[in-house]
Amino acid sequence: MASPATATAPSTSHLLKYKNGIHYTLATGLTPLNSKATAAWKNKKRTAKFVAAVMAPPQPQQRSPASTGSVKHAMTMTEKILARAAERSQVSPGENVWVKVDNLMTHDVCGPGTIGIFKKEFGSQAKVWDREKIVIIPDHYIFTSDERANRNVDIIRDFALEQNIKYFYDITDRSDFRANPDYKGVCHIALAQEGHCRPGEVLFGTDSHTCNAGAFGQFASGIGNTDAGFIMGTGKLLVKVPATLRFVMDGEMPHFLLAKDLILQIIGEITVSGATYRAMEFSGSTVKSLTMEDRMTLCNMVVEAGGKNGVVDADQITFDYLEGKTSSSFEALYSDEAARYLQEYRFDVSKLEPLVAKPHSPDNRALARECRHIKIDRVYIGSCTGGKTEDFMAAAKIMISAGQKVKVPTFLVPATQKVWMDLYTLPVPGGNGKTCSQIFEEAGCDTPANPNCGACLGGPRDTYARMNVPQVCVSTTNKNFPGRMGHKEGQIYLASPYTAAASALTGFVTDPREFL
């Protein structure tokens, strides 16, 4: 209701969060095309000191190389990537720059709208800027009888044929995904597996989790149909250079913790808007030890904190992963020693515990062990966030350890065809030669389903594992807003694959240490 006199907002400083005596502050640049960054403030109920913004975003000016001479200031990885893509020697946070796009991705939900805009704005006979730089991946509403959804796949196919798009991962036989040799599945994982993610490049996609690809040390961010239509015709986009938040994670990763727990820790720390308009840079010894799939999980949920993009340094792990996947050359970029960060957060990973994000927000963080009393109705393991091969391996590991059957319906939706294959062919470490699929079957889980986005975002009514009545679900997905998986009153607890598997075995939200 109405509050008494409104407080006057300080114009350049504001409080973000008060934690352990550290005052985190942010200056938020709000309008992409605004040359002045305006500071927003949040009215927090805690009393705390106001600290001036650590870095006042500069007034951007178009500085020609001649005027700056050879003097360069240190830049973060994100700034360097955007500078190179904008053919500038340097850029600063807050500047609006036109960048050349290396790859544009779209899928069946946003593709038709993007195509419609492209044709309307550039002409019905217009050609895309580069037929090799657009990747069209049907993955969202595929295995459904919804006529419009099916039509949307037809629309993107027609466009791919008309424009001779090189990378279109088609599906025509919905009754058997294996009958479609080109079909991949979830776009972000397909992009990685097919070698489209390369260090130092600029990738835009019509999906919020495009930031997933930042795991490869590239700038990857989600956009809408109109921006994508613009890129389709011009190969460029106007973007505001984000300031970078640095997350340094050190310490040995406990055996019961996964990358999902790390990112839930961070989002819980800075809230769902803590990284709005920011780049999130992940570094530290723990991050260096993570696999590519772990790094993807980390970067995938950057958008859940409001982040523009997430990045991890490309290293030997990255290059090994890319081996055989791509023949394109790339040049990785790294943050300068003296690069300026808006804020730095440090974590001792050895002290962290398995987490969940309770309904209805990804920042509603809680310890899994403190939610042991929450009775659940189902478990969902899938999506770009938690449906990769290693995610299923982790879940299988818990089930081997337990040697029991699950107590609630447990839905398994592999992200891609390749993941599905891995479930049926790769032996699980410690499983006596058994594959994931065998272990899941013995534990009474549902048979692994068609690879696609599935019920992560609800979808058409007949989507497999959609929540059509109010239930409590532990899920390895990325968002738990009201109605996300279908029913508005459904309750979704976001968790790691370990936690999800443990919860399936007890029928309650469960810390995986009970089985490890």
Next chain:
Amino acid sequence: MTTAAINAMKSLSVSTNLMHFPAKTSSKLALPQTQQISRQSLHKNVLNFHLSTPRNNRISTYSVPNPPRAVASQSYDALTEPNKKIFHGKCFVVDDNIDTDQIIPAEYLTLVPSKPDEYEKLGSYAMIGLNAKYGRFIEDDQIKTQYPIVIAGANFGCGSSREHAPVALGAAGVKAVVAEYYARIFFRNSVATGEIYPLESECRVCDECKTGDIVTVEIEGNKLINHTTGKEYVLKPIGDAGPVIDAGGIFEYARRTGMIAAPSS
């Protein structure tokens, strides 16, 4: 375009293949409502609209037979002075972290916003994912909202990148949103499409206004006036985003400023 696609564009009926859920459901997504909407859309006056830029009176490139008429059910004062960018009418108030799944649930994303009839349908579902405590944004038998102004708290439009979110709001008849601040993709999409003005307030206006209050939003004057309470609020200047939305979105703006050429067909 395939025959299927052309037929889909011509078709006015809502797909009945969505009906795999039980007949009785407490959710608002039940069949009866959608059937009513398809009947509604058969009325000619409802088909007449401007694609993306109602404010500039720009006729869309999809030609429609009759000039636009106010929808008969309209019971609010909409745009009074388009040139000065002043919007007047009832406001709808929500609070923090209203995400795009609430603004337009995923099951409606099969609607393609660049198709005129589907654009309208998208609008009819705007805010349908909201908690019932906020009240109805669009009445059962309507496809447009009676609230041209939405007032929100922090982080409005967070969640998915779906451009369908600001598009649904614009299609439903929203002219401006006044929030404490926005999630970046939603803000960017609002500007790029030119569908709504995403304005920011200096304080939590959402705590001081109630749904149904009569308000005026002045873009150039940077203010929100609540006539019901008698209070005035300062808004942050829309800045460089303003001319883009005025022009009708990023493409029109880019053409007017010479960044890209006009469409060649």
